[in-house]
Amino acid sequence: MSTDKPLPVIDHDSAPYWQAAHEGRLDIPLCGDCGKHHFYPRAICPHCHSDNLKFDTVSGRGEVHTFTIARRPAGPAFADDVPYVVALIELEEGPRMMSRIQTDDPEKVHIGAEVEVTFVKATDEITFPYFRMT
Amino acid sequence: MKNGRDPVIVGLADAPIEDGKFVTKASVLGHAALVAKAAVEEAGLTLDDVDGLLTAGMWGVPGPGQLATVTLGEYLGIMPTYVDGTNIGGSAFEAHVAHAAMALREGYCEVALIVYSSDQKSLRSRNLGGRPSVLSMQHETPYGMPTPVGGYAMAAQRHMHEYGTTSENLAEIAVATRKWAQLNPAATRRDPLSVDDVLSSTMISEPLHLLDCCLVTDGAGAIVMTTAERAKDLKTKPVAVKGYGEAHTHWAIGEMPDLARLLPAQKAGETAMKMAGVSHSDIDVVEVYDSFTITVLLTLEALGFCKIGEGGDFVSGQRTAPGGAFPMNTNGGGLSALHPGMYGMFLLIEATRQLRGVCGDRQVAGAETALVHGTGGTLSSGATVILQKD
Numbered sequence: 001m002s003t004d005k006p007l008p009v010i011d012h013d014s015a016p017y018w019q020a021a022h023e024g025r026l027d028i029p030l031c032g033d034c035g036k037h038h039f040y041p042r043a044i045c046p047h048c049h050s051d052n053l054k055f056d057t058v059s060g061r062g063e064v065h066t067f068t069i070a071r072r073p074a075g076p077a078f079a080d081d082v083p084y085v086v087a088l089i090e091l092e093e094g095p096r097m098m099s100r101i102q103t104d105d106p107e108k109v110h111i112g113a114e115v116e117v118t119f120v121k122a123t124d125e126i127t128f129p130y131f132r133m134t
Numbered sequence: 135m136k137n138g139r140d141p142v143i144v145g146l147a148d149a150p151i152e153d154g155k156f157v158t159k160a161s162v163l164g165h166a167a168l169v170a171k172a173a174v175e176e177a178g179l180t181l182d183d184v185d186g187l188l189t190a191g192m193w194g195v196p197g198p199g200q201l202a203t204v205t206l207g208e209y210l211g212i213m214p215t216y217v218d219g220t221n222i223g224g225s226a227f228e229a230h231v232a233h234a235a236m237a238l239r240e241g242y243c244e245v246a247l248i249v250y251s252s253d254q255k256s257l258r259s260r261n262l263g264g265r266p267s268v269l270s271m272q273h274e275t276p277y278g279m280p281t282p283v284g285g286y287a288m289a290a291q292r293h294m295h296e297y298g299t300t301s302e303n304l305a306e307i308a309v310a311t312r313k314w315a316q317l318n319p320a321a322t323r324r325d326p327l328s329v330d331d332v333l334s335s336t337m338i339s340e341p342l343h344l345l346d347c348c349l350v351t352d353g354a355g356a357i358v359m360t361t362a363e364r365a366k367d368l369k370t371k372p373v374a375v376k377g378y379g380e381a382h383t384h385w386a387i388g389e390m391p392d393l394a395r396l397l398p399a400q401k402a403g404e405t406a407m408k409m410a411g412v413s414h415s416d417i418d419v420v421e422v423y424d425s426f427t428i429t430v431l432l433t434l435e436a437l438g439f440c441k442i443g444e445g446g447d448f449v450s451g452q453r454t455a456p457g458g459a460f461p462m463n464t465n466g467g468g469l470s471a472l473h474p475g476m477y478g479m480f481l482l483i484e485a486t487r488q489l490r491g492v493c494g495d496r497q498v499a500g501a502e503t504a505l506v507h508g509t510g511g512t513l514s515s516g517a518t519v520i521l522q523k524d
């Protein structure tokens with residue numbers, strides 16, 4: 001599989017997250033000191049600045065915090081997707097993450113809509129956590 | 135209390151553009167140099183008097199490190215002893231005014247030159263394909279996030295959800311700003327505009343239409359600052375820098391702490407107004423960054439001109455248009471006058487011109503105190519400057 005779309009340039013902070021996504025899990029950092037999850041993965045907790053962190057598999061459930069329906073693509077690689085929904089998902093565990101809503105009807109997407117993660121393989125190495133409304 | 139080292143603006147210049155493109159033939163640095171020279175000469179100074187150089191831009195020799203101040207200093211043939219290349223997006227120049235003010239007070243420099251130039255329109259170089267998918271952007275760019283409009287659209291969507299703000303409210307801002315542009319011969323878009331025109335323009339990234347978005351043009355501008363004492367011998371009537379503040383919260387829009395509330399503007403505005411010792415009722419003219427209509431609404435709320443959530447009502451009834459109760463973005467703004475990528479420089483130039491009283495048809499009568507607020511990145515950074523007629 002290949003794609004013209006931009007792929008994440010994986011680094012040491014994000015490697016466990018992308019690896020888990022490729023294996024069908026949503027793993028995000030959990031702080032051993034303040035007990036809060038965060039996203040995107042960092043080397044220190046953005047809440048309390050502890051480095052006592054581990055990756056935790058979360059529920060994959062959340063709600064649409066906000067979104068936009070892209071009527072113009074973010075560059076030629078996304079032209080065939082238009083219209084598509086880019087959404088900021090607030091996970092049940094607290095953090096927000098940017099993703100796509102997989103839907104045949106973008107107009108149905110609304111703030112507060114309940115969603116769950118679904119994994120979409122992009123290449124042999126990269127799988128994206130997308131979301132769909134439940 | 136007045137002090138001889140109080141910072142003042144004594145010179146300014148901007149490059150002529152036509153149909154959004156530079157009229158003069160020169161490189162991006164050439165335009166920077168031409169406005170720099172014009173701004174210092176307006177004040178009765180020369181480039182050799184400049185010992186403080188501040189700039190930010192999207193140009194530079196590609197490769198590790200884009201050393202903007204170094205590149206520009208070389209081009210100008212000067213050896214500045216105070217430099218600041220702070221780049222926090224389009225608000226950088228408001229931060230530069232703050233930093234130059236501190237350097238002047240401290241005696242670290244005598245004549246500070248702030249410069250911006252962009253030939254993005256002529257070069258057709260504006261890249262809306264998204265930021266490279268590295269660091270925090272690896273979690274946004276791959277999803278097809280339209281940059282930068284998508285981030286602003288998400289903030290608008292959230293504001294509409296929380297406070298009932300409408301597309302009509304946002305369109306009022308674009309229409310009022312166009313009316314100011316019609317009074318400014320230098321503005322790029324001067325044809326009449328209605329709320330319906332905005333609402334029926336192409337949807338780009340819901341809920342933002344094409345006419346909710348700023349222009350894409352070339353542009354270059356420069357500002358010269360010195361001390362009140364030095365200004366006494368110069369050719370222009372100085373405009374005093376009375377207060378300033380700056381803050382930033384995030385780069386990727388997904389990291390914005392509250393998408394319906396512009397915390398950097400709130401923080402920067404409070405700091406600047408307190409320093410200047412002014413309240414909202416003292417402000418005669420307001421120049422705020424209008425990358426998108428929603429930017430203005432969020433900024434007015436955060437600066438405290440109205441309550442959080444009431445921005446839609448505040449801008450209704452063409453309140454910010456010529457003749458309205460709240461003169462704002464009097465040159466026609468980034469929405470209708472020019473928007474060369476990082477627009478904050480032009481907010482400062484227009485505010486200074488208003489305080490000099492040289493704005494012709496668009497002059498705000500009796501303008502003595504101006505508030506300038508720049509926003510940079512994707513609602514990432516904010517910097518406020520309070521200017522006063524001396």
Ligand SMILES: [Zn+2]
Binds near residue numbers: 036
């Ligand atoms: Zn923590």
